[in-house]
Amino acid sequence: MASDDPYQTLGVSRTASAEEIRRAFRAIAKRNHPDLNPGDAAAEARFKAANAAHDLLSDPEKRARYDRGEIDASGQEVPPRGYYRDYAEGAQGARYRAGAGAGAGAGAGPFGGGGWSGEAGGLDPDELEEILGMFRTGGTGAGPRRGRDAHYRLAVDFLDAVNGATRRLNLPDGRDLDVRIPPGLEDGQVLRLRGRGSPGSGGGPDGDALIEVAVGPHPFFERDGRDLRMRLPVTLREAVLGARVPVPTPRGEVMLTVPPRSDAGTQLRLRGRGVAEAGGTPAGDLTVTLRLVLGPVDGRLEEFLRGWEPERPFDPRASMRREA
Known part of the structure; x- marks a missing residue:
């Protein structure tokens, strides 16, 4: 059964920051979401309890009111001090027990011969009048409820x-x-x-x-905060000689310059092409990582490579041998 304390429900301290509260809720939601746990009533209950706790604690005003004891964990108003005890026991029993037990004598009480002692329950007359007014009007004491x-x-x-x-x-x-x-x-x-x-x-x-x-x-975009990443296929010719190639972005296609002699894994940045600007936060960037694709290989390329020797031979696996 979920705790009535939203802090305990999310597993955070009462001094937790808004970010800590958000992370705690997301962790619980990912483990217990009904779509991931079909038919698991316990997981659904934990998810709903965490959602309600997050709803309360993520709202600064609600959180402050809860911490002051003005509302309960469900966001409902907390009645004034003593209300539940007085209502359950009856206004007279709760208010005047102290007066009757202080030597008022037989028949003494709020409306008996002894009258009201004025010390019953340690509650002031204004608070007493509020409770008695409910009984006189037949009201329940429930005001407007959200x-x-x-x-x-x-x-x-x-x-x-x-x-x-x-x-x-x-x-x-x-x-x-x-x-x-x-x-x-x-x-x-x-x-x-x-x-x-x-x-x-x-x-x-x-x-x-x-x-x-x-x-x-998304099929090829990945998100990193407000930035995006993608791998862009380029041909051998484009990588060696350089080229202007079209690149899809979240807000339309743009042309990207691939520098000559670009290697596979080269990263190029398109500024402002990531997550869109919002609420004064600038747009993120799109990082493009080149991925070399040979495509169809014809006889002329094969013939050229058989007779070609680079001026400075390069071993692409040298670092792997050093780490082995």
Whole structure:
């Protein structure tokens, strides 16, 4: 059973940074996500508990209120001190027990011959009036309550996460949500749509929609923070003589200059062609690593190589022998 303490649920200290909280949540989510553990109710419960804990602790305002004891682990308001004890035992029993036990005598009590002693339970008269007012009006004491958050999962293409996009999420109840994907979104991040969760009660605000994002892979791009990497095939002629070759990038094709006598493994950088700019963060770069591809070999090349001897012979396996 999950802990009621969100810090314990995520396995972090109460002084953990926002990044530590995010990493802890992602680790739990990757191990226990329902899609990876079909039919495992325990894993699903751990995932939901971690999601709720992350939702609370990743919001600075909610985290501060929880630390002050103003809300509980589910984000609900915590009633004033003494409320649960007084309500459960009855206003009179909780408020006046001390007065009756202090020598008030038979029949003494809040409305008996002895009257109210004014010392019952150590609670002030204003607090007493609040509780008694609930019983006089027949109220339950429950004020406006915020609606519960709704949790969803959205699959996002690699390039949509790199460039940013808007995608539509179809909800089980038939509604649609248009979800804005900010540039640079990472796999496992959770997006919050304010007020798109369950409706509140008693005039309270609606809950939020929390959308966990699953970013798919790409056939040849790999991500490293805000930078991207790819391997680019080049021919022997292009590598030896140099060339201008087309290179696909997340935002369209560009021409890349391959310097003459480039070796396989040569890295070239295309600035600003990585993850798109977002919120003042500059765009990342695209690092291109050359991969030599011979392609069809004709007789003329074979004949040339048989009669060719380099001026400075080179052994590409020398370093392997040194390490052996």
